[in-house]
Amino acid sequence: MQALYDFLDVDSAVEFWWVMFGLSGQLLFMSRFIVQWIASERVGKSVMPIAFWYFSISGGIVLFCYAVYRQDPVFILGQSMGLIIYLRNLWLIRSERKRDVAG
Structure with missing residues (x-):
C-alpha cells in the first residue's frame, strides 16, 4: 500500500480516499465526451445528448468537492462556473420539453 501512496503522493488513508474521489469525478467528467461522441456518430452529425449534461453535473x-478539500481557489472557481452553466442547460432543456408537450 505504501508504494501506491508514494505513487499518488499521499500521506494518509484519508488523503488516498480523497484522491480516489477526485479521480472518480474526473472519470465522470470525461465520460460525457464519450457519450457525446457515440451519440454524434450514431446520427452522423454533432449532437449533445441530455446524458452529457448529467455527466457534466x-x-x-x-x-468541486475535491477542489474545496484541496483548498484550490482556481479549481473551485472553474468548477463552480461550470456547474452553473450545466444546470442552466438542463433547465433550458426542461423548459423546451414542457413547451413541446404543451404546444
Whole structure:
C-alpha cells in the first residue's frame, strides 16, 4: 500500500480516499465526451445528448468537492462556473420539453 501512496503522493488513508474521489469525478467528467461522441456518430452529425449534461453535473460536483478539500481557489472557481452553466442547460432543456408537450 505504501508504494501506491508514494505513487499518488499521499500521506494518509484519508488523503488516498480523497484522491480516489477526485479521480472518480474526473472519470465522470470525461465520460460525457464519450457519450457525446457515440451519440454524434450514431446520427452522423454533432449532437449533445441530455446524458452529457448529467455527466457534466455529476463530475463537476465531485470535482468541486475535491477542489474545496484541496483548498484550490482556481479549481473551485472553474468548477463552480461550470456547474452553473450545466444546470442552466438542463433547465433550458426542461423548459423546451414542457413547451413541446404543451404546444
